[in-house]
Structures are given as C-alpha cells and as structure tokens.
Amino acid sequence: MIESKGRNTRKLALWIDKNQVGIIAGYHIELRIIENGRVEALLMEPGLSDELPPIPSQVDTVNLTWQGGDQRFRYWFENLTSLDQHLLYNPLLSIPAHGWIPHQATVFQMSIPCTGKDEGVASIVLGLHIYTTSGHAVHNTPIIFKLKKRCTAFALCNPRCENNGTCVSPRMCACPAGYSGHHCEKVVCGRPCQNGGQCLPEGFCFCPEGFYGDACELSRCNPECIKKGTCNQPCKRLVKPDTDVRPRRRIPPEVNGEGGTTRKQRRKNRKDRRAINEKKILKTEKRILKIINRKSKTWNLTRDERRQIRKIQREVKTRALQITERNYLVKILTGERDKLNKKEKQKLKRYKKLLKLNRKRRGKAKTKTKRRKKDV
Known part of the structure; x- marks a missing residue:
C-alpha cells in the first residue's frame, strides 16, 4: 500500500495515518483500507495477515480515521475477538459498535491491551460491515481482518491495588466500598464508618438507627448528656432520629383559615417539596x-x-x-x-x-x- 497523494473528501474512506503506522510497523506510510468508496484490493488478497509484522507490545491503542463524505453510511463492528485470551484481551472501541459514519474525517481508537500473564504473539480478528442508507452493503464488505500483537509478561497494576482492591485491567483497580482512585488509595468517606455504618459511593456514611455523625461515631441517648458532654456509646434507650424530647406546645388545628395546618395540608406540602x-x-x-x-471517551473505564x-x-x-x-x-x-x-x-x-x-x-x-x- 502506498501513501495517498490527495484524498477525495466527498467519498467514503478509512485509513491509518503514517505516524501511527510508523509506531506500529516502522514504515512512515499511510495505510489505506477504504479509498474513494472502495475497499483496497490488496486487503482482499489471501495470506496478507500472515505477512504483516506483529504490533509491538508497548502499543496498546491504534488510531484509525474515517469519513463518510457526502453520503450517509451505517457501520457495524462484529467479531472483535482475541484468539489468545490468556495473552490478549478482546479489543475495545472508543465508539459504539454500530452507528453512522461521520461526514468529515474523524479519529477513533481501538484498544488492544495484553493481559500481562505470559509472553508470546497473540492474534485478533476484526469484522466491519458498512451499508448505504438503502441497506446495501458497500462493495467488498464486510472487511474481515486478522492482526497479530506481541505481548510480554508484566504486573497488571503497578503500583499494586491498595485496601484489598482487585486488579481488573492494566493500571485499573476495582475498589471495595469506601475506597476510590486508580489504585484504591483514596478513602471516599474521609474516615472509616463506625458502629455498623456503611460507606456509600456518594462519599458519606449511612448510619444505623440511633447513630449519627460524619463517621457514625455519635449516638442519640435519653437522657441526654449534661455539661456539653457527648454520648458515644450505645444506649439501652435510643431516641429515634425524628424524636424531640423537649416539651412542645400543641398547635391547635386550623379554624376558619387561621392557626396551624391540618395533616392533609402537611402531607401535600411534603409531596410538593419532594416534587x-x-x-x-x-x-x-x-x-x-x-x-x-x-469526557468518558478519555477515561479508563472497563467494558x-x-x-x-x-x-x-x-x-x-x-x-x-x-x-x-x-x-x-x-x-x-x-x-x-x-x-x-x-x-x-x-x-x-x-x-x-x-x-x-x-x-x-x-x-x-x-x-x-x-x-x-x-x-x-
């Protein structure tokens, strides 16, 4: 495949730019996959995949560029599969697996991370269908392509996951409740929840009945502590959160539009506030x-x-x-x-x-x- 001298921006095209090809294969040429609405004939030759060199182990993503030109085309990626699951994860796309090809030149990524469990050369199979708006397949599609990648053994998460986190992919840890960050190094709730409290993902503790505070370290007691003392031990008589032990003056029911509010009105007010x-x-x-x-396209999220x-x-x-x-x-x-x-x-x-x-x-x-x- 040779470098394109001039691309028709009004036609369907798919290619890998020369800088990306230089990183992958060491040749600074543009790799054309679809040009002027036609799949390159060289891609259809049998045995081409075996002649291509493996992608280096340090390359985890491949940038591809495509455009639909003046027409609208629907695409569908299928069979994005690693044939060596112990060496290489299944490929991941930065775009949905099916949709519409943009009219102007747009870059998308394909991630091909190694598992790090062993060394060797892994193979992946890619399938791409392209249809016109009338439902007809573009000539010489679907494109079924086979690539190889060299993988090396490495520690999946370096540094290792903290606080009993589990490494699920390179540089990505699945954290237990109460911790966050790339390596579970951040405490979500600031302090560990006490007295059976549960740390919620929002960053605060959900306290059991009878306890309160940022870390559920305080309890409600009856009688209350005097001289500004703080009750911090479970009590035999717990005061419910919505109970006030102070004497309260009774509010008479509504009479002729004056005075307090009725139960029905209070219920309506609560519904209004919730709405x-x-x-x-x-x-x-x-x-x-x-x-x-x-922003999620640039985040390190799992599939x-x-x-x-x-x-x-x-x-x-x-x-x-x-x-x-x-x-x-x-x-x-x-x-x-x-x-x-x-x-x-x-x-x-x-x-x-x-x-x-x-x-x-x-x-x-x-x-x-x-x-x-x-x-x-």
Whole structure:
C-alpha cells in the first residue's frame, strides 16, 4: 500500500495515518483500507495477515480515521475477538459498535491491551460491515481482518491495588466500598464508618438507627448528656432520629383559615417539596450525563462500565432513573474526579447533595408510615 497523494473528501474512506503506522510497523506510510468508496484490493488478497509484522507490545491503542463524505453510511463492528485470551484481551472501541459514519474525517481508537500473564504473539480478528442508507452493503464488505500483537509478561497494576482492591485491567483497580482512585488509595468517606455504618459511593456514611455523625461515631441517648458532654456509646434507650424530647406546645388545628395546618395540608406540602427536589435532580442529572458523554471517551473505564453508561443514557430518555442508577453515575464521576474541571466538580457536588436530601425525605416518610400502621 502506498501513501495517498490527495484524498477525495466527498467519498467514503478509512485509513491509518503514517505516524501511527510508523509506531506500529516502522514504515512512515499511510495505510489505506477504504479509498474513494472502495475497499483496497490488496486487503482482499489471501495470506496478507500472515505477512504483516506483529504490533509491538508497548502499543496498546491504534488510531484509525474515517469519513463518510457526502453520503450517509451505517457501520457495524462484529467479531472483535482475541484468539489468545490468556495473552490478549478482546479489543475495545472508543465508539459504539454500530452507528453512522461521520461526514468529515474523524479519529477513533481501538484498544488492544495484553493481559500481562505470559509472553508470546497473540492474534485478533476484526469484522466491519458498512451499508448505504438503502441497506446495501458497500462493495467488498464486510472487511474481515486478522492482526497479530506481541505481548510480554508484566504486573497488571503497578503500583499494586491498595485496601484489598482487585486488579481488573492494566493500571485499573476495582475498589471495595469506601475506597476510590486508580489504585484504591483514596478513602471516599474521609474516615472509616463506625458502629455498623456503611460507606456509600456518594462519599458519606449511612448510619444505623440511633447513630449519627460524619463517621457514625455519635449516638442519640435519653437522657441526654449534661455539661456539653457527648454520648458515644450505645444506649439501652435510643431516641429515634425524628424524636424531640423537649416539651412542645400543641398547635391547635386550623379554624376558619387561621392557626396551624391540618395533616392533609402537611402531607401535600411534603409531596410538593419532594416534587420540587425531583425536578432539581432531573435538571442536574442532564448536566451530569452531558459531562459523562463528553469526557468518558478519555477515561479508563472497563467494558462493563461503558456498557452500563450507554444503557443508562438510553433509559433516561423514557423514564426517571432509579436510585441505584443515579448512585452508579455518582460512582463513575467520583472515580474520575481528578479529570473534572472546577465547574464540573461543583455540578457533581450539587447532584450528591440533592440525592442525599431526597434519600432523607424518603426515609422520614417511611418512618411516619410505619408509625401510623402501629397506631392503627
């Protein structure tokens, strides 16, 4: 394959630029795969894959460039498979596996990381289908290509994962609850949660009944400690979080539009506050999803994490997200917090605050419902 002297920007094309080919094979030439809407004839020759040199072990990503020109083309990547799973992971794309080819020249990446378990030459198989808007396949497609990569043994995560983290891919650790960072070196909740508290991905402790504080280190006691003392041991008589032991003046029911509020009005006010808070969450959620959509291509996310993010982005168009899905978005952004700018960090902080407020209000509503059932 020779270097292209001039490319027709109005035709379908797919190529690897000469700088990338120089890194992979040592030849500073442009590798043309599709030119002027036609697959290069040399790619169709049998035995070509065996003649190509293996990709060096230090190359983990390959940059490809393509364009659709004046026409619209639908693409579909299939069979992105490693034939030597103990040496090489399955390839990962920085774009969806199917969609539309952009009109102008656009670069996308294919990641081909080694497992680091052993040394050797691994093979991968790539399949690419391209169709016109009428559903007809482009001439000489699908393109089925076989590449080789040289792999060496190495420590998957260097430095090693801390705090009982598990290494899942090169330089990427899966962290237990309460820890984050590339090597699980950051404590999410600041301090370990005490008294059976659970560290949530949002960065705070969820305390069991009767305890409170940033690390659930304090307990509510009856009678209360005097002279500014702090109760920090479990008590036999725990005061519920929504119970006030002080004497309270009774508020008479509403009479002729004056005085206190009725139970029905208080219930309506709570519903209104929850509805307002939900609107704020949805508004902030849109901004959070925009941040993820814009920046996730450069983050070190696993294949399952990217699949889950795409699923959430589809679901949010038809319904409100569940609390577990919202917590998952917070977990992803918190793990990549060092790559966010100041404004994006503020949006993440606001989203966490709104979710925490929503959780508190729902918890109070459930407690009151249980109390009413007991009274009945």
